[in-house]
Amino acid sequence: MADVSLSQVRKSFGSAEVIKGVDIDISDGEFVVFVGPSGCGKSTLLRMIAGLEDITSGTLEIDGRVVNDVQPKDRGIAMVFQTYAIFPHMSVRENVAFGLTIAGVSRDEKERKVNEAARILQMEHLLDRRPSQLSGGQRQRVAIGRAIVRDPAVFLFDEPLSNLDAALRMDMRMEIGKLHNQLGATMIYVTHDQVEAMTLADKIVVLRDGVVQQIGAPMELYHKPANLFVAGFIGSPSMNFMDVEVLEAAGDGVTVKAPALDPVKLHVDEQTYAAHSKAKLGLRPQYLSVPDDASKGTLHGTVALVERLGTETVVNVELTRGGRIVAALSEDKPLDIGSEIALDFDPAKAHLFAEP
Amino acid sequence: MASKLTTSNAAGWAFALPGFGLICLFIVVPFFLAFALSLTNQRLISPNPTEYVGFANYKSLLSLAVITLEPERDEDGEIVRDEDGTPEYPRVRTITRNPDFPEYRGMREWFRWHSGDNARVVVASDVVFMKALVNTLTFALVIAPGQGGLALLLALLINQRLRGINIFRTIYFMPVVVSIVVVSLLWRFIYDGNDGLLNNLLSGLTFGLFEPIDWLGRTDTALGSIIAMSIWQAVGFHMVIWLAGLQTISPTLYEVAQIEGASKWQTFRYVTWPGLRNTAVLVLIVITMQAFALFAQIDVMTNGGPLDSTQTLVFQAVERGYGKQDISGGSTISVVLFLIVLTISLVQRYLTRERS
């Protein structure tokens, strides 16, 4: 078991800098998820931890030891790839035992470890099959099995579930969560999928263009996003943003207004705003509601698009005084396109961001 | 769009006819004609009518026998020996021309060995054919692993991302695009016994100690020289096939091996070679086929000499059919060659089959 720490880690491919000074501290046994838009450098960062990419500058420590120049096999890591990367010509048993074969471990020990891994992953019945006889989920299980037998201190996953269908993804997600509890190893997990990030992570790292935007527990990121990017990235549908003008900034609150919005007082901590400065108001679709009395409501507009999902209804609203806003109403609500609608929100749950 | 042209069966056949006709004329008909002619005494130009002779051609081509010769003895029953003390034997022709032994008629000595005081002589009715057969098999046996292995080695060297690697790819491939006749002519100069490039090079490297060799003029070096030159000529072609195979192997598999700390050899053994299975079968079969078709090099460089040490089956088939105008004899060799190649291909396919 080990903690992992990156300080001022950078990576360039030729003249292009891809990772721009990343600091992350991961403690022993933690489940950390890297998220970010495509091409932001998640995989690159993970591969640097694995030792598959050189570190251009900065230091990487695993278990208190600087491992910048240590071979992958000596870092105490194991990696699971999106494309499974299992050997088609080997049986499942041989695949799982691959690392042991390379290390020249005795037959008995190999047998014991493979059986142990198969038991943990409940795939004893698959051991003598060939990869071509397995489903996608089973193949990924084999790849995870191969990682387990290495007995690593740190597991690295690069989008391990992206090639699976939705139902299987949910099963495997739970399985990985269970595995983490069972093994207690440090796990670093890259994903595109918000649900995976929110449900699995002890800690989420949001990356953008090779720069860390925020590090925190899932709910911390959701409720207290550090900036516009994180606010927009975490949560689905994404947060609505509205340009507002600060009218008045008192000690405990800020009053803002926008063309589409009558003045409203928000509770803000830390950040200070000058009067008459510009800011962005962030409203999560889930926190918008339809007031009982249509004439009340803070926002008014007409319904432009309705998506009924059963448990919620996502409404795209064209605001009367300019702009668009998305609301996710927490019940099934039949709404006619073009009909008038009023929306309301709780100022305590609104976010305010200073203009950059 | 279904027009009359594309739906009518007759039109389809009409389109296929030219190609089909040419295939028949130049491949199918000659193939069966060779079988038919090998059972006759057909000559290229002859005033006599062709007669059916059954398997007589095969008999005169393939007949083999072992004759045991007892040493000559004087009146006392002592073995007659020459100055070196080696026993003297009666001449083989005393048996092959003896009317008492009609079964050995027309046979000539191929090779002999001694057992005790007796000499055992292998006689063949067509010694040149036997030599051609052995040479062709030797050629194939050396060139299949030699050329295949060297091509793989080059492919592995070239399959790297290095600056200027394309220059090497081009250089190695160049001999393939040059006509084999031109290449053979060039190598005749290289192998020249007086002032050849190879002799000059070797004597230069050994400061004049090396005695020039007439590479193509000696029975012990001629076939080897042709083998070396043939390997050089086609190795680039097979290198490209290997290269195509190498590039189908997923890079992630190599990363798995790297993480497990596999050595270069282990990586080749567990990742590269299994990934090249199908390519290997292809390369092996193609090289074998080409080896059995060895003709141009012989025709240009040695004409089968010296002392039949570079005779090959195809060269003999052409030599008989057109040189000696013995069409039936040439056909017989072609049929024998066909059967050999067929057998070898079937055996290779069986040995390299997919085991499940």
Ligand SMILES: Nc1ncnc2c1ncn2[C@@H]1O[C@H](COP(=O)(O)OP(=O)(O)OP(=O)(O)O)[C@@H](O)[C@H]1O
């Ligand atoms: N070997 C390489 N050479 C040059 N540039 C590279 C290389 N590998 C990655 N990059 C660049 O680095 C950036 C980050 O790539 P990376 O694969 O880490 O993104 P990612 O966040 O994993 O994206 P995705 O979510 O699509 O997998 C990209 O802009 C990519 O083009």
Ligand SMILES: [Mg+2]
């Ligand atoms: Mg990636």
